[in-house]
Amino acid sequence: MRIHDDRYSRDQRRHEVALRFIRHEARTHTIRAWTGLSDDRIRKLYRNYTSDIGGPRPVRHRGKSPQQPAFFTRSTRARQESALLASLCRLVGALPAGGAGDREPARSLAGLGRGELLCQAYESYRSLIGAPLLSFEHAVFLLHALWRADELVIGACRDCGAVLVADRWAMRPPSCSVCAPAAKA
Numbered sequence: 001m002r003i004h005d006d007r008y009s010r011d012q013r014r015h016e017v018a019l020r021f022i023r024h025e026a027r028t029h030t031i032r033a034w035t036g037l038s039d040d041r042i043r044k045l046y047r048n049y050t051s052d053i054g055g056p057r058p059v060r061h062r063g064k065s066p067q068q069p070a071f072f073t074r075s076t077r078a079r080q081e082s083a084l085l086a087s088l089c090r091l092v093g094a095l096p097a098g099g100a101g102d103r104e105p106a107r108s109l110a111g112l113g114r115g116e117l118l119c120q121a122y123e124s125y126r127s128l129i130g131a132p133l134l135s136f137e138h139a140v141f142l143l144h145a146l147w148r149a150d151e152l153v154i155g156a157c158r159d160c161g162a163v164l165v166a167d168r169w170a171m172r173p174p175s176c177s178v179c180a181p182a183a184k185a
Contacts, residue, residue, distance in 0.1 A: 010112075015045065017112055020119045022046050024136035025059050034115040034140075065137045069151040072142060072165050076177045081125075081133050082142055082165040083176075086154055088121040089143055096147065109147050118143060 014035045021031045022045065031042050050057045072082035089095040094117035122139045126132055134142070145152040146165070155166035158173035166174040 013112055017115045017119070018042060018045055019049055021115070021136070022049055022058055024119065024122060025061060026136050026140070027061050027063075027065055030065060030137060030140055034110045034118075035112065061137065066135070066141045069145050069167075071138065072145075072152060073167055077133055079165065080177060081129060083163050084128065085121065085125045085134055085139055085142060086146055086165050087163050088124050089118065089139075089146075090154070092117045092121045092124075094118045094121050095143055109144060 014037055018031050018035045018037055021034065022042075028039055028042050031037065032039060035042075037045075046058075046060065072078055086095065090097070094114055118139065122136055125134070125139070142152070142165070146154060149168065151168055152165055153168045155164045155174055156162065157164055157176040157179055159175055159179035162176040162178070164174050164176060
């Protein structure tokens with residue numbers, strides 16, 4: 001056996017993606033869904049990773065992941081940050097252009113390649129926003145929600161064409177935070 005066999009490189013890649021998810025404070029079930037690693041292996045990775053680093057340990061969140069689509073449209077800041085994150089996901093390729101619709105189940109979105117792209121998009125988002133509102137788990141949920149396009153969609157401002165994350169069933173076309181005050185005046 002050679003160390004360069006596909007099996008070993010795939011396992012190495014799984015561990016690398018899992019470590020990136022751990023650094024972003026992802027829940028165990030999220031890491032399992034995106035990497036295919038067992039819960040026990042993820043816990044061992046976390047233990048080994050935190051014993052090797054100095055400084056603060058990544059928080060281990062428990063319980064359910066975020067599941068409320070309204071979180072992304074509830075405030076001006078949430079709308080701006082979710083639009084930025086959605087744009088970055090689309091730019092790096094984590095969010096396919098067509099969306100899933102009824103063609104494929106949501107679980108087919110999760111995978112190693114897309115996990116790496118999601119990490120890249122989230123890391124770019126974190127570097128652009130000083131104190132981000134959206135956690136990594138929110139980013140995972142936003143990606144799934146936009147891919148399904150059953151409640152949230154990527155839209156454009158009705159006045160300037162800026163990218164927005166919008167409620168699919170909204171009665172009026174959305175407007176961005178810059179154009180909204182001008183429309184009220």
